[in-house]
Amino acid sequence: xxxxxTSKITEIIEQQRIFxxxxxxxxVNFRLKQLQKLKQLVTENTAAITQxxxxxxxxxxxxxxxxxxxxxxxxxxxxxxxxxxxxxKKADVPLDFFSYxxxxxxxxxxxxxxxxxxxxxxGLIISxxxxxxxxxxxxxxKPSELAPHTSxxxxxxxxxxxxxxxxxxxxxxxxxxxxxxxxxxxHIFFTGGTSIGxxxxxxxxxxxxxxTLELGGKSPCIVxxxxxxxxxxxxxxxxxxxxxxxxxxAPDYLLVNQNIKQDLIAAIQKTLKxxxxxxxxxxxxxxxxxxxxHFERLTKFLNNGKIVVGGETNFEEKYIAPTILxxxxxxxxxxxxxxxxxxxxxxxxxxxxxAIALINSQAKPLALYLFTQNQPLQQRIxxxxxxxxVCINDTIMHIGVSSLPxxxxxxxxxxxxxxxxxxxxxxxxKSVLKNSFWLDLNWRYAPYKDxxxxxxxxxx
Ligand code: NAD
Numbered sequence: 001x002x003x004x005x006t007s008k009i010t011e012i013i014e015q016q017r018i019f020x021x022x023x024x025x026x027x028v029n030f031r032l033k034q035l036q037k038l039k040q041l042v043t044e045n046t047a048a049i050t051q052x053x054x055x056x057x058x059x060x061x062x063x064x065x066x067x068x069x070x071x072x073x074x075x076x077x078x079x080x081x082x083x084x085x086x087x088x089k090k091a092d093v094p095l096d097f098f099s100y101x102x103x104x105x106x107x108x109x110x111x112x113x114x115x116x117x118x119x120x121x122x123g124l125i126i127s128x129x130x131x132x133x134x135x136x137x138x139x140x141x142k143p144s145e146l147a148p149h150t151s152x153x154x155x156x157x158x159x160x161x162x163x164x165x166x167x168x169x170x171x172x173x174x175x176x177x178x179x180x181x182x183x184x185x186x187h188i189f190f191t192g193g194t195s196i197g198x199x200x201x202x203x204x205x206x207x208x209x210x211x212t213l214e215l216g217g218k219s220p221c222i223v224x225x226x227x228x229x230x231x232x233x234x235x236x237x238x239x240x241x242x243x244x245x246x247x248x249x250a251p252d253y254l255l256v257n258q259n260i261k262q263d264l265i266a267a268i269q270k271t272l273k274x275x276x277x278x279x280x281x282x283x284x285x286x287x288x289x290x291x292x293x294h295f296e297r298l299t300k301f302l303n304n305g306k307i308v309v310g311g312e313t314n315f316e317e318k319y320i321a322p323t324i325l326x327x328x329x330x331x332x333x334x335x336x337x338x339x340x341x342x343x344x345x346x347x348x349x350x351x352x353x354x355a356i357a358l359i360n361s362q363a364k365p366l367a368l369y370l371f372t373q374n375q376p377l378q379q380r381i382x383x384x385x386x387x388x389x390v391c392i393n394d395t396i397m398h399i400g401v402s403s404l405p406x407x408x409x410x411x412x413x414x415x416x417x418x419x420x421x422x423x424x425x426x427x428x429x430k431s432v433l434k435n436s437f438w439l440d441l442n443w444r445y446a447p448y449k450d451x452x453x454x455x456x457x458x459x460x
Contacts, residue, residue: 006179012168013183016111016138019165025108025136028086032079034133034162039075041161042126045153049122052149056121058288063242068123070400071130077402077419078134085134085423091431096458101434106427108136109210110186115177115200117192118290119246119340121147125154128189128212129167131422137187138166142180145173146290178203185209187426191248192216193338194363194411201414212415212425214248215408216338219365221251221395222355222381224372225260232371232393233267237275239369239395241322244287245342246294249367249389249396252339253328255355258348265324265346269309272322281312281319289318289341298341301325304332305345330358352377359385364410369395388412 024030042049046069053059053068078085091102112132116124121144132139141158143151155169170176181188181203190200191214204211221236240251256264276283289295295318302311302323310323320342328335328345335345349355359368368387372378378392388408391398399406399418407416417425443451443458 009170009176009179009183012140012164012170013111013185015165016140016168019163020108020110020138025138025166028082031086031134031136032082034166035075035079035082035130037161038126038129038133039072039079041157042069042072042075045157048153048157049150052147052153053122055149056118056147057243057246057290058286059243060285060287062285063287067243068120068126071123071126073400074127074130074402074418074422078130078423081420082134082423085420086136088432093433099436099439103432103434105430105432106135106423107430109426109428111138111140112187112189112426113140113142113180113185115142115180115188115190115192116144117248118144118146119243119248121150122154124191128191128417128422128425131417131426132189133167134423135426137426139168140180140185141167141169142177143169143171145171145176183207187212189417189425190214197413212407212417213413214406214415214417215366215411215413216248216340217363217365217408217412218252218335218338219249219367219369219387220355220359221254221369222352222371223254223256223260223264224352224370224374224377225257226374226377227260227371227393229260229263229267233264233271235394236369236371237268237271237322240344241272241275241286241342242396244289244320245322245344246287246290246340247396248340249399250340251344251367251369251395252365253335253345253347255347255349255358257352258350261346261348265308265326268324268344272309276322280310280321281314281317286322289320292318294318294341295320298339298343301334301339301341301343304328304334308346310342352380356381356384364388364408364412366408366412367391367396367398386410388416 050061050064053064088103088105091104093100093102114128125141143154151171158169184207187210188204189212194215197213197215201211276286280286299313305325305328308324308326310321312321323343325345364386366388368390370381370392389398402419405416405421406418407413
């Protein structure tokens with residue numbers, strides 16, 4: 001990792017400001033070309049990307065493709081829609097504004113900063129970058145220091161495909177991140193933990209810089225009895241244990257109807273065997289924990305409740321088996337913090353109102369999962385809980401739909417992206433009202449004498 005000095009950071013920002021003010025990024029054809037280049041960057045380097053993800057997270061080739069290289073979809077979606085997104089949109093004017101016309105112009109913000117986490121260290125750089133490029137900005141990217149192979153590769157690729165006065169990568173850890181944050185940007189797009197999100201927002205406030213905070217939290221997964229058990233078990237197992245549970249929208253814990261709890265645990269156990277064999281440590285498809293610090297943080301959770309599935313660990317390999325914990329108390333640390341690993345606590349309920357009350361007593365989650373065919377129950381959960389997004393009868397899949405904005409609410413984040421929402425996030429919508437000269441009614445000009453009664457008729 002090359003550490004970049006403070007003066008170098010200032011220099012990159014200044015060069016990007018100069019480039020931005022040339023107006024080149026405002027040209028839609030320029031943006032289109034850069035999106036095509038970004039697509040090329042990904043498609044021409046899938047082998048290297050897969051290798052880096054394997055080295056950082058023991059990510060399988062399939063998962064690398066499905067969850068990170070798949071950001072190609074976001075690029076293609078932007079390429080397809082950019083001409084439409086960038087067009088000024090006509091706005092209605094009231095009747096008494098008959099001599100005016102109104103339009104809303106999207107315009108780029110300028111130089112933006114993208115700070116990324118380690119769990120999807122490639123995809124979570126490319127996805128926001130698509131929005132930054134499509135909206136016509138220059139961008140500085142700060143990858144996570146905890147995924148060094150991917151971070152190095154991102155430097156290599158971005159440097160090869162883009163000039164640094166347009167898109168640059170600054171590698172480094174907390175200190176580098178803080179040095180970057182000391183500067184003024186036109187937008188900061190941060191993906192990471194809630195506590196660091198607060199630090200980022202405080203730093204941004206000093207410059208009145210707008211932020212998008214894509215954070216985490218405990219995403220609950222409610223399981224009712226009115227389900228297809230086999231499908232439910234597969235979809236939960238996949239969503240929880242993909243990337244070894246290190247997914248911001250992984251189901252954090254299960255809230256299961258008491259009548260189906262034992263069946264569900266047995267079905268998940270069976271599914272785990274189908275997915276990863278008798279010993280997941282030997283499965284080519286099962287990942288590893290990113291660092292020894294996170295390994296130790298996670299293994300402490302294994303002292304909570306009772307391990308009913310898994311529980312095996314290997315410090316050297318940073319391996320934690322897919323684990324299910326039963327008899328967990330809400331006061332246990334595993335229920336107090338975001339888990340972000342392959343440990344699934346199960347909490348049972350007898351009355352759905354208790355499950356709802358539990359969710360509402362905690363910080364608003366990034367995702368909420370509900371397994372039931374019962375439509376009134378689906379409506380009730382939507383009505384009575386708040387979360388960044390909801391996925392019914394599945395897990396995680398909602399973030400793969402470009403037409404659905406993705407983001408948190410409350411402690412799980414501010415703002416959203418994906419598809420058009422990414423373009424919106426990195427744009428300013430400039431309202432423009434235009435008058436003409438063919439008429440100039442004097443109802444608003446002084447002297448106001450006798451004009452108030454007319455005004456009262458207009459304003460109602
Ligand atoms: P993190 O917050 O520790 O780090 C994220 C980034 O912030 C890294 O680039 C890191 O270098 C930087 N950073 C760390 N400490 C900093 C500080 N004090 N000041 C400035 N910058 C700092 O997060 P992480 O461990 O990389 O990722 C895990 C968290 O991210 C989880 O909470 C997860 O839920 C969340 N997450 C959210 C999403 C989402 O889309 N909402 C996606 C992935 C991960």
